[in-house]
Amino acid sequence: MELKWTLLLLGLVLPSCSGCAIGFRFDKKKCVDEDECESFVNLCGDHSHCVNTEGSYYCICHEGFRSRTVNFTVTTGECKDINECIENESVCSVHSMCENTIGSFKCRCPSGYQITPGGNGTCEDVNECESSVCGAHSTCINTSGSFSCSCSSGFYKHEKNSNCTDIDECADVADRCGSHAICNNTQGSYSCICHRGYSNYGNNQSKCIEMNCEQFKPENETHHTPEKLKSLLSLLMKSCESLNDSDAEHFTGEHLLENLCMSSDELLSEGNLVDSETLSQFLGAMENSMRLIGPQLKEPVTRFETHNTHTEVAVRRGEAPPTGSVIVSTDSAHFNTSWKTVVGKSYPGFAFAALVSYKDLNTSRDSFNKISQISQEEGNIIYQLNSRVVTAIISNPETKHLSDPVTLVFKHVQERAESKGMKYSCVYWNEAQGAWSGRGCVRAWSNSTHTVCSCSHLSSFAVLMALYPIKDTFALVLITRVGLVLSLICLLLCILTFRFCRFIQGTRNSIHLHLSLCLFIADLVFLCGISSTYNKGACAFVAGLLHFFFLAAFCWMLLEGVQLYRMVVLVFQSTLKHLYLYAVGYGAPLVIVAISAIVNWEGYGTDRHCWLSLDNYFILSFFVPVCIIIIINSIFFIITVWKLAKKFSSLNPDLSKLRKIRSFTVTAVAQLCVLGGMWVFGFFLFQEEGTQVMVYLFTILSCLQGVLMFVLHCLLSKTVRGEYYKLFSRIWPQKWKAEYSTNQSSNSQQPLQGNDSTGESQI
Incomplete structure (x- = not known):
């Protein structure tokens, strides 16, 4: 029997007496399958299970085990455990550890991690700092799976017990508070108690520096200091003194900055800075005030803006001096320097840089006198500010000679590029001289909108626009003087003729007389006094x-x-009343000049010529009336010329067409000059380019206006020529008698006649 089962297990096929094959058994007269898995216990061995088949069976390893063959039928112990931790490294989540077991594995969290509550078995970091794991005066820092303890500022870890022990900063660093203070050690910190007359501006861990509250007093009692400036200086002096008194009321830096900007805004709005001495006091007060306020500001960057002032302050604090560059800016300027320049040779524990710009700060003309005196060799130069005035301040007290120049970028008030007649320069306010100076400042570059300045000292700065006068050439000066002299001679002859020649008396003669008189006086004053600017x-x-x-x-x-329009076009016989003539001829100019003098008397006289100033459009008090008169006269001239053209053709049809055109053209051009037409060329002088031809045309025509009047109204007048012949014949009887008779006979042959009462033939 044992032999049978052994052979059966070995898979040998032996016939049975019943006739059924191996793997089958005889049941109820037939062969049926034998379930070996049920018949034999532990047929496949450990860690496996049996699977019955038709006439046979096979074995399969359990999950977590593996055999050398896929299926086996003999119990040989082939199912070996699979190490999942080695074969699949990501079988467990991050921060968890894999542990192999027989037929399986398990994941567990290492120290410092815990299973996520309600999660999927993942591990999360345990925040040990939530419990008091560190001692007093220390700070717990949680890390991934762990934590660390560090001592708070002002403490160190003791070597023996690892406890945080207070650092005695006063003993640790010699002269920590400087020689003008007492160092007071506290638990985890220290403070500097300043001596009398010294302060660290509320920065209790900074060195104490000397205070100078007397700088906020007015320079002297006799000097007129605006009340608003006095009030501001009083507030700053009170704040300065309170910094040295622990019991006094203290003002914050922000509060002081607001008061400073509001007070300066009112000073600029009221226009109290009218002279150089007051301006120097104001700018000096602004600089000293920022030195007092800057160290007391809490924020790294503080900005404050009012209607007339714009301020920005950058502050740094710490044991070590700050490094790198610092830029502070306002709406009109940028101030660029390095923290090394800001700190200087001594670092008390804080440093600041500030920039203040003023909108309506206009300096008087006296502030340019020093520059004008230096530049006399170049000509009478006109100076104007073309940027806002700014004050640059740093905590370094030694700013007269900086080792590294600072950079200031200004935005122009008026966009204008440099030209031959205009140059930009960088200047600062010299308080000692009470004037602008260019010493120590160099213009790096400039365009129409901005100018960059490099300065080796700090103060209040601006961009100065120098307007160089156009130098008159010798030819232009000669033409002007010769033309004016000729015009004066001719105008004098016109005045004598119109006054004493009784045959030409009338309305037009009166107009010509007063016109000649006004031009004579104007030309004489112009010739003698136009350059009296001294x-x-x-x-x-x-x-x-x-x-x-x-x-x-x-x-x-x-x-x-x-009058010409009335004579030629309307042909009126009545004349204008002399009262109306004087009211228009002298009354209207007197009213205009009186109003102009009352409104802006400073507009009379410039630095270059004794004429009307271009500032504030004062020149319009002359320009506008002249434009109106020229426009009206132009209309009268066009109508008159059109009327004369008809009269030239109708009165003398025998004249040739060429002679008609020539006579008409000469008369029209001469009359146009008399009516002020040459002043049209003067309007083009305001153009910056292409004015040279216009300058010469205007100079020649305006200077020879008297000559044209003499030729037109005296030499071309038959009546006046007759009077001249009579006068000269009395002086030289023999010479002029024959010539006068000849001219009279030749004139009698001319058919052109006219009515002297209207004067049309003499036009």
């Missing part, structure tokens, strides 16, 4: 005379145009 009062008087007499001349030109 005396401001005399220059203003000359400018006023020129303003009045040139306006009067134009008013008489207007009356000439009106």
Whole structure:
């Protein structure tokens, strides 16, 4: 029997007496499958299970075990355990550890981690700092799976017991608070108690520096200091003194900065900074105030803006001096330097850089006098500020000679590029001289909108615009003087002729007389006093005379145009009343000059000529009336010329067409000059380019206006020529008698006649 089962296990096929094959048994007269897995216990061995098949069976290893063959039928102990931790490294989640077991594995969290509550078996970090794992005066720092303890600032870890022990900063660093303070050690910190007269501006761990509260007193009692400035200085002095008194009321840096900006805003709005001495006091007070306020500001960058001032302050604190560059800016300027320059040779524990810009700070003309005196060799240069004035301040007290220059970028108030007649320069306010100076400042580059300055010292800065006068050439000066002299001679002859020649008396003659008189006085004053700029009062008087007499001349030109229109177009026989003539000819100019002087008397006289200033559009008090008169006279001239063209054709049809055109053209051009037409060329002088031709045309025509009047109204007048012949014949009887008779006979043959009462033949 045992042999049978042994052979059966070996898989040998032996016939049975019943006739069934191995793996089958005889049941109820037939062969059925034998379930070996049920018949034999532990047929496949450990860690496996048996699977019955038709006439046979096979064995399969349990999960977590593996055999050398896929299926086996003999119990040989082939099912070996699988090490999942080695074969699959990611079988466990992050921060968990894999542990192999028989037929399986398990994941567990290492120290410092825990199973996520309600999670999927993942491990999460345990925050040990939630419990008091570190001692006093220390700080717990949680890390992944662990934690660390570090001592708080002002403490160190003791070597024996690892407890945090207080550091005695006063003993640790010699002279920590400086020689003008007492170092007081506290638990985890220290403080510097300043001596009398010294302060660390509320920074209790900074060195104490000397205080100078006397700088906020007015320079002297006799000097007129604006009340608002006095009030501001009083507040700053009180704040300065309170820094050295622990019991006094202290103002914050932000509160002081607000008061400073509001007070300066009111000073600039009220226009109290009218002279150089007051301006120097104001700018000095602003600089000293920022030195007092800057160290007391809490934020790294503080900005404050009002209507007229804009301030930005950058502050750094710490045991070590700050490094790198620092830029502070306002809406109109940028201030760029390095923290090394800001700190200087001594670092008390804090450093600051500040920039203050002023919107409506206009300096007087006296502040440019020093520059003007230096530049006299170059000509009478006009200076104007083309940027806002800014004050740059740093904590370094030694700013007169900086080792590294600072950079200031200014935005121009008026966009204008440099040219031959205009240059930009960088200047600072010299308080000792009370004027702008360019010493120590160099212009790096400039365009139409910005100028970059490099300065080796700090103060209040601005961009100065130098307007160089156009130098008159010798030819232009010669033409002007010769032309004016000729014009004066001719105008004098016109005045004598119109006054004493009884045959030409009438309305037009009166107009010509007063026009010649006004032009004579204006040209004489112009020739003698236009360059009298050395005396401001005399220059203003000359400018006023020129303003009045040139306006009067134009008013008489207007009356000439009106009278000409009445004679030629309307053919009126009645004349204008002399009262109306004087009211327009002298009254209107007097009113204009009086109003101009009342509104802006400083507009009379410039640095270059004794004429009207271009500032604040004061020149319009002359320009506008002249434009109106020229426009009106132009209309009268066009109508008159059109009327004359018809009369030239109808009165003398025998003249050739060429002679008609020539006579008409000469008469029209001459009359146009008399009516002020040459001043049209003067309007083009305001152009920056292409004015050279216009300058010469305007100079020649305006200077020879008297000559043209003499030729037109005296030499071309038959009646006046007759009077001249009579006068000269009395002086030289033999010479002029024959010539006069010849001219009379030749003139009698000319068919052109006219009515002297209307004067149309003499036009």
